[in-house]
Amino acid sequence: MIVFFKALVLVPVTLLPILNPIAIAPIFLSMTGPIEPAIANRLAKRIAINCFLLLMGAIFIGSYVLDFFGISLPIVRVAGGIVVSMAGWKLLNDQSQDKLLNSVAATHGGQWNHEELRRRSFYPFSFPLTVGPGTIAASVTIGTQMPHKPIDWLLTSFASALGVLLTTLVIYLCYRFARNMERFLGDVGATVLLRLSAFILLCIGIEIGWAGVSDLLAELSQH
Template sequence: MIVFFKALLVVPITLLPILNPIAIAPIFLSMTGPIEPEIANRLAKRIAINCFFLLMGAIFIGSYVLDFFGISLPIVRVAGGIVVGMAGWKLLNDQSQDKLLNSVAASHGGQWDREELRRRSFYPFSFPLTVGPGTIAASVTLGTQMPHKPIDWLLTSIASAMGVLLTTVVVYLCYRFARNMERFLGDIGATVLMRLSAFILVCIGIEIGWAGVSDLIADIRLR
């Protein structure tokens, strides 16, 4: 049972600080625009489902996929850091937030059809905005640390799946009630939080990239 509860707690404790859904929620709002609450709820639910399968895949088969293509975790971290950092930098320097907010309403009138909702829920909202390369690298690392003893592996797998479920529930709640948080903060507060979140995203990208570069340098020194 100790193995079970340890795995259950390790997954959300490891992934939530990297996912940081509370900080990403204002960015989520800025990218969706003034869509209807029902559509926003469906979008948040689809994003949570997509994130669940992305994280499960990264934990259980991510290391095998990387081995198949000959890609190391440091390379994933470097590439992920660049992607996350560029996304944060673009949002941080975006001077046309109002245009971005209104573009969706102008194109869709607040109504997205099922195909549009499915497409947008995965890219860019699920990946790379929510589950970015840094989260995938952390998830793959968790997968490589699973015990080899069959009973322990089974317990750890079940606990990890439940941990991923808890993590994606938090993501859903943050995105589902992002509009309420925006109303509570007001326009100025929401703008400040969005800019601050974008800056944090840049910092996370640099940190992820530097971790990868450090691993590569250490690997060169060992050789």
């Protein structure tokens, strides 16, 4: 049972600070624009499902995929850090919110058909906005720490799946009620939170990239 609860707690505790759905929620709103509540609910559900599948795949098969292509985790961290940093930098610029509204929200005018909803829910909302390369790298790391004993592996796998489910539930709730949070904060508060979220996203990207560079330098020094 200790192994089970340890794995159950490990996934949300590790991934939620990187995902940071509360800080990403204002960015999500800025990219969707004026959207009907029913469509926002469906979009939040699809994003949560996509994130669940992405995280499960990263935990259970991510390390095998990287080994197949010969890609190391430090390289994933460096690439992920660059992507996340660029997204944060763009959002931090003065007119970044208007650009996002023009590029995403203005394409649907609040009315999304089924195909558009399915396509947008994965890119850019599920990946890379919510589950970015940094989160994938952390998930792959969790997967590499699975025990080899069959009973412990089964317990850990089940607990990890529950942990991913809890994590994606938090994502769903944050996105589902993002509009309520925006009304509570008001226009000024929402703008401040958006800029702060963008700065945090930039810092996270730099931290992820630096972690990858540090690992590469450590490997180089060993050789």
